[in-house]
Amino acid sequence: MSILRAEWTKFWTVRGWVLGTVAVAGLIMVFGLAPGMSGSCGKHGPASECKPLIGPAGVEVKDGFTFVHQPLSGDGSVTVRVASLTGEIFAGPGASRPGLAPWAKAGLMVKSGTTPGSTYAAIMVTGSHGVRMQWDFTHDKAGPSGSGPQWLRLSRAGQTVTAAASPDGSAWTEVGSTQLTGLPVTAEVGLFVTSPQYSTEFHEGLLNGSQGGPSLATGTFEQLTAEQGWSGTAWHTDWIGGKPDWSETPETEQEGSAFRVAGSGDVGPTGAGVSATQTLVGTFTALIAAVVLGAVFMSTEYRRGLIRMTLAAGPRRLHVLAAKAAVVGGVTFVCGVVAAAVVVVFGQRVLRANGVALLHTTTLTEVRLMVGTGALLAFSAVLALGLGALLRRSVTAVTVAIVTIVLPYLLAVTVLPVEAARGLLRFTPAAAFALQQAVKQYPQVDDLYAPAVGYFPLSPWAGLAVLAGWTVLVLGAAAVLLRRRDV
Amino acid sequence: MILVNGIRKRFGAAVALDGMTFEVRPGQVTGFVGPNGAGKSTTMRVILGLDRPDAGQALVEGKPYRELADPMRHLGSLLDAGALQPSRTARNHLLWLAHSQGLGARRVDEVLEQTGLGGVARRRAGGFSLGMRQRLGIAAALLGDPPALMLDEPFNGMDPEGIIWMRGFLRSLAGQGRAVLVSSHLMGELQGTADHVIVVGRGRVIADASVAELLNSASSGRITVRTESPEAPGILAAAGATAAPTGDGGLSITGLPAERIAEVLHRHGVTFSELAAHRATLEDAYLELTRDAVEFRAEGPR
Numbered sequence: 163m164s165i166l167r168a169e170w171t172k173f174w175t176v177r178g179w180v181l182g183t184v185a186v187a188g189l190i191m192v193f194g195l196a197p198g199m200s201g202s203c204g205k206h207g208p209a210s211e212c213k214p215l216i217g218p219a220g221v222e223v224k225d226g227f228t229f230v231h232q233p234l235s236g237d238g239s240v241t242v243r244v245a246s247l248t249g250e251i252f253a254g255p256g257a258s259r260p261g262l263a264p265w266a267k268a269g270l271m272v273k274s275g276t277t278p279g280s281t282y283a284a285i286m287v288t289g290s291h292g293v294r295m296q297w298d299f300t301h302d303k304a305g306p307s308g309s310g311p312q313w314l315r316l317s318r319a320g321q322t323v324t325a326a327a328s329p330d331g332s333a334w335t336e337v338g339s340t341q342l343t344g345l346p347v348t349a350e351v352g353l354f355v356t357s358p359q360y361s362t363e364f365h366e367g368l369l370n371g372s373q374g375g376p377s378l379a380t381g382t383f384e385q386l387t388a389e390q391g392w393s394g395t396a397w398h399t400d401w402i403g404g405k406p407d408w409s410e411t412p413e414t415e416q417e418g419s420a421f422r423v424a425g426s427g428d429v430g431p432t433g434a435g436v437s438a439t440q441t442l443v444g445t446f447t448a449l450i451a452a453v454v455l456g457a458v459f460m461s462t463e464y465r466r467g468l469i470r471m472t473l474a475a476g477p478r479r480l481h482v483l484a485a486k487a488a489v490v491g492g493v494t495f496v497c498g499v500v501a502a503a504v505v506v507v508f509g510q511r512v513l514r515a516n517g518v519a520l521l522h523t524t525t526l527t528e529v530r531l532m533v534g535t536g537a538l539l540a541f542s543a544v545l546a547l548g549l550g551a552l553l554r555r556s557v558t559a560v561t562v563a564i565v566t567i568v569l570p571y572l573l574a575v576t577v578l579p580v581e582a583a584r585g586l587l588r589f590t591p592a593a594a595f596a597l598q599q600a601v602k603q604y605p606q607v608d609d610l611y612a613p614a615v616g617y618f619p620l621s622p623w624a625g626l627a628v629l630a631g632w633t634v635l636v637l638g639a640a641a642v643l644l645r646r647r648d649v
Numbered sequence: 650m651i652l653v654n655g656i657r658k659r660f661g662a663a664v665a666l667d668g669m670t671f672e673v674r675p676g677q678v679t680g681f682v683g684p685n686g687a688g689k690s691t692t693m694r695v696i697l698g699l700d701r702p703d704a705g706q707a708l709v710e711g712k713p714y715r716e717l718a719d720p721m722r723h724l725g726s727l728l729d730a731g732a733l734q735p736s737r738t739a740r741n742h743l744l745w746l747a748h749s750q751g752l753g754a755r756r757v758d759e760v761l762e763q764t765g766l767g768g769v770a771r772r773r774a775g776g777f778s779l780g781m782r783q784r785l786g787i788a789a790a791l792l793g794d795p796p797a798l799m800l801d802e803p804f805n806g807m808d809p810e811g812i813i814w815m816r817g818f819l820r821s822l823a824g825q826g827r828a829v830l831v832s833s834h835l836m837g838e839l840q841g842t843a844d845h846v847i848v849v850g851r852g853r854v855i856a857d858a859s860v861a862e863l864l865n866s867a868s869s870g871r872i873t874v875r876t877e878s879p880e881a882p883g884i885l886a887a888a889g890a891t892a893a894p895t896g897d898g899g900l901s902i903t904g905l906p907a908e909r910i911a912e913v914l915h916r917h918g919v920t921f922s923e924l925a926a927h928r929a930t931l932e933d934a935y936l937e938l939t940r941d942a943v944e945f946r947a948e949g950p951r
Binding site: 164171176468 | 738789
């Protein structure tokens with residue numbers, strides 16, 4: 163304990179280190195509270211507020227599709243054969259080309275009503291992801307993967323909705339089933355078609371980004387049948403969620419039980435967007451301060467032979483290393499948590515006030531962002547401390563720490579193509595930036611989930627594990643050498 | 650107090666310590682003398698557990714230093730007065746050391762007063778002269794009120810006033826019953842300070858004796874006589890002495906005590922203007938010892 167206290171005394175008695183600590187917290191706050199981003203929400207009069215559509219799970223969703231439906235009460239099932247799914251893709255103003263968005267959807271849906279954002283379950287054929295069952299926007303389950311015509315069936319028993327698929331209409335495979343709480347006795351049942359925004363990444367020199375536009379899907383259905391308790395043929399078409407994204411979406415054509423339905427939009431969670439992660443944009447500068455602090459706190463010992471005095475006062479060398487790690491890790495952790503708490507709470511307000519449509523972050527996630535930022539800084543500082551002990555020279559230790567911890571992140575969010583950036587953020591210490599991801603990445607929504615907008619390849623805790631692994635490795639090597647070396 | 654027993658240590662091909670063995674006793678100042686590179690600092694680092702010896706061991710109060718709890722309460726040390734963070738104040742430098750031994754700020758203020766640094770306690774140690782840093786180093790060594798102290802070249806960089814202070818201070822520490830080991834590459838610095846001297850060369854002990862013993866062995870009785878008589882060398886040789894001209898009209902005589910020389914010259918009617926007996930200094934004794942060591946080494950490795 164006395165060694166820990168001594169190292170703490172060492173820390174606060176050097177003014178530069180205290181200032182460095184203030185810098186760690188201050189940089190996060192300066193970047194996080196400065197309105198570095200602006201949007202148009204609420205900026206153009208009373209009608210321009212951005213009111214996001216919130217689904218049953220509490221996250222922002224999109225709910226725009228063409229629905230050929232009728233109200234059906236009680237239990238029953240509906241079956242259809244999807245004969246084909248084709249599409250068109252926006253190719254510049256007034257132009258389009260044939261093409262099907264990978265997540266274009268055509269199939270059957272049961273929905274509590276026609277209000278956007280209301281509960282639903284659906285089975286569908288997709289552009290290139292086979293048959294899927296999806297419900298309540300965020301849930302997605304894969305069915306048979308084959309292409310070509312498919313038979314689809316949706317059955318309701320109480321609040322349970324079961325989806326099945328068949329290649330021929332006689333041998334059926336259950337894709338999945340779910341409980342829809344809040345599904346009324348009389349629900350809207352029918353065909354749906356939609357096709358999401360289509361985006362492609364581009365890399366031109368140092369410029370990376372995505373470009374895209376709306377797409378249109380057209381499904382041809384045959385033998386639409388309501389049975390097993392349900393009956394009726396009074397199908398009529400509605401555009402759920404207002405006008406489709408595609409400006410000239412054709413009307414539905416019906417011939418008996420055969421339909422030709424076109425749709426544009428999406429049913430599912432909102433894709434990539436600005437989130438609370440944006441408020442933590444200054445973290446990398448604080449990280450530079452933290453790793454300098456960590457590296458120098460150790461390497462300074464070697465500069466003037468101070469290490470001999472330190473080890474004469476505390477001959478148990480590993481205790482000394484542990485005490486130093488605890489001090490520098492503890493200080494940077496507290497700074498990170500406090501600064502992150504300030505910017506996550508107030509920075510989001512600044513962004514919203516500035517007209518930015520910010521994706522909703524749950525309180526639990528906000529807490530993880532705060533603690534995670536502290537952990538990111540603390541582990542990095544301790545990793546740098548280990549480098550300081552290994553390399554014993556401030557300049558070398560600081561350089562190596564910045565190159566291995568901060569630089570990968572900087573490259574990933576700036577010049578690197580998304581795939582390379584993701585690769586880098588999988589195995590370098592910067593993987594722990596995943597702790598700052600505020601909103602989920604949904605595989606069923608194609609979007610540019612780039613690190614630059616706060617989407618990381620690893621889960622938060624896996625990212626932390628990568629950084630912690632590096633820290634343990636380097637600190638372990640430092641411990642072995644510190645024990646073995648003469649000083 | 651401090652026991653060094655058969656320590657061997659190589660740095661690559663160079664042998665730094667070659668069976669270093671000695672003991673430091675309480676209540677006296679023990680000088681640790683030898684030319685630069687003789688292994689004084691390495692020995693001290695081994696005692697503090699900073700360097701690992703290839704063979705042998707060093708014990709402080711019967712234990713290896715590394716095994717002592719709050720070791721600065723057992724052995725205070727000053728290895729390098731420059732080993733401090735320049736931006737930290739003198740008081741804060743001592744404060745972290747005090748905290749490492751479970752001591753508080755009060756003890757820090759005590760040792761600051763004791764070493765005469767009370768007035769500059771809140772100044773940055775980086776601005777201190779080497780002499781002031783030596784005092785700060787002594788203050789650090791005293792923090793744990795240890796029964797043994799070990800100081801590496803504490804006189805370095807001190808002004809004459811500081812040297813006088815340091816001598817008195819070391820004497821008073823020994824007077825309190827502490828064991829004090831002081832290294833120096835200049836034997837003269839230790840005259841009047843050390844009670845006991847350990848002379849080292851090439852990583853081993855050449856002499857380990859009290860100052861009195863050393864002076865006696867070195868006082869081989871060299872006497873100079875200034876006389877105009879050309880017969881004097883012959884007369885003295887006949888009486889059993891060896892006489893050699895000093896080049897400035899004097900004779901350097903060994904083999905006879907001063908009284909006998911005066912008597913023989915007087916008996917033969919030789920007049921002389923000066924007869925001086927040279928008392929050996931520690932420096933003489935040291936030079937004699939290290940010269941022997943050099944000659945011995947010249948035979949080649951054993």
